[in-house]
Amino acid sequence: MKRKLLYLTCSLLAVALVAAAINAQTLRRLYHTVTLFDDDVIVGNFSNMDQLFDAVTIDASAPVTVFGHSPQPLPSEFQHDGTPRVTRDFLADTNTTALLVLKDNDITFEEYYRGTNAGDRRISWSVAKSFLSALFGVAVAEGSIGSLDTPVSDYVPSLKGTGYDGVAIKDVLQMSSGVRFDEDYARFNSDINRFGRLMALGGSLDEFATTLERERQPGTYLHYVSIDTHVLGMVLRAATGREITDYFNDKLWSRLGAEDSTLYLVDAVGEPMVLGGLNMRTRDFARFGSVYLNNGFWNGQQIVTPEWVAASVTPDAPHLMPGERDTSDLSLGYGYQWWIPEDADQEFMAIGIYDQFIYVNQKAGVVIVKNSANTHFTEDNFSSMRETVSMFRAIADSVATSGDQDTSLAAAQQ
Incomplete structure (x- = not known):
């Protein structure tokens, strides 16, 4: 006893x-x-997310793709809406932690700020959405996903009877699912903050997706819904029969020539947060940007098809076009999880909250990565985002012009 x-x-x-x-x-x-976003800890948090939340590691497994170096100073100032801005002041004002400029395969500028360094693995936030889009393009090219017109609920039966029931994959890719979602980070009970508490208290993102309801006809209105990207991840898992991390490593990470491992934040059941949970070095963000700069070709292989790259960065309906429109969202255009600025000339961007960017300018042959911890990013209807585009364009013009001058000088010397 x-x-x-x-x-x-x-x-x-x-x-x-x-x-x-x-x-x-x-x-x-x-x-x-x-x-997480308190002023005194935000910079450190953004470089050490795996110490704060559950994460899985995907190791770098291929030989590193080495960048060349052709140092060039940034333009001292740039114009935004006719007003000059001092570049260094703007970088400080937006709490920049890293800035890297790549011209073709040469780094022309690379600097780290706020006590961070090149070895930091930085949180992507919604820049991760563009990585997921690339994986989706691979699945389409391989025939795992037959048509973008197929409803997501055909692949994921648990979405039947929810806001996603009958919604075409393409509409979800283009943030036009029609699902009701409040992405207001300042409102405690917004959907995005409910999502944040789920990640903190434990829960399933798959189950969270089934709680959302429809508010509009799909394919008619651009409304940014972060969970749309998680639903795409659910479709990808079902279509390929593989876990996201395994597919990500096989089809993308192992082919980039990354110089370090990447981390994916995960929910309580171990499912990656594909809508914003990637963490990697700034140079590895640039390597991914280079894939799209080169129409999907990188490191000696075609990683993503040129057709998918083109479709991803081409708005193809009135509600997706850059410029003022009858929505509450930004005046940027949208493709397959990529943003297109107004008056774009072969330009597109991956964007994350608190001012994370991969800017690609195919005409200039330029990729720019900006990592930040800008707690004021929502102010004045995301004005810092629009100013950042102006700065990127000034940098791209400067680099392209310098390249032309170098070419002319070399020809003259011959």
Whole structure:
């Protein structure tokens, strides 16, 4: 009897200890979620997300693709809406942590700020959406996904009866699902903040997606819904029969020539946060941008088809075009998880909150990566985002002009 009682006591103690550990872990995640964007810790947090939340690591497995170097200073100032801005002041004002400029395969400028360095693996936020789009393009090219007109609920039966029931894959790719979603980071009970608390307290992103309802006809209105990208991940898993991390490594990461591993934040059941959970070095963000700069060709192989690249960065309906329109979203255009600025000339961008950017200018042969911790990014209807585009264009023009001058000088010397 005493032995049974001792066994029961030990068992209960073990359960209590496990529960305490789980609660402690949950409280820790909740604390980090609540304080994640505080001014005194945001920079460090954005470079150390795996120390704050659950994450999986995808190792770099291929020989590193080495960039050349052709140093060139940034333009001292740039024009935005007819007003000059001092470049260094703007970088400081937007709490920039890294800026890298790539012309073809040469780094012309690379600098790290706020105590960060080249080895930091920085959170992508929604820049990760463009990586997921690339994976989707591979699945389409390989025939795993037959048509973008197929409803997402055909691949994922759990979405039947939800806001995503019957919605075409293409509409979800183009943030035109018609699903109701409040992405207001300043409102406590917004959907995006409910999502954040789910990541902190534990839960399934798949289940979260099934709670959303329809508010508009799909394919008619550009409304940014981060969970749309998670639904694309659900479709990708179902279509390929593979886990996201495995497919990501096989089709993309192992082919980039990355110089370090990447991290994916995961939910309580281990599912990657494909809508914004990638963490990697700034140079590796640039390597991905180079894939799209070169129409899907990089590191000696065609990673994404040129057709998918072109379709991804080409708005093909009135509600997706850059410029003022009858929506509450930005005046940027939208493709397959890529943004297109107004008056674009072979330009497009991956964008994440707090001012994360991969800017690609195919005409100039330029990729620019900007990592930031800008807590004022929503002010004045995201004015810093529009100013950043102006700065990128000035940098691209400067680099392209310098390249032309160098070519002319070389020809003259010959």
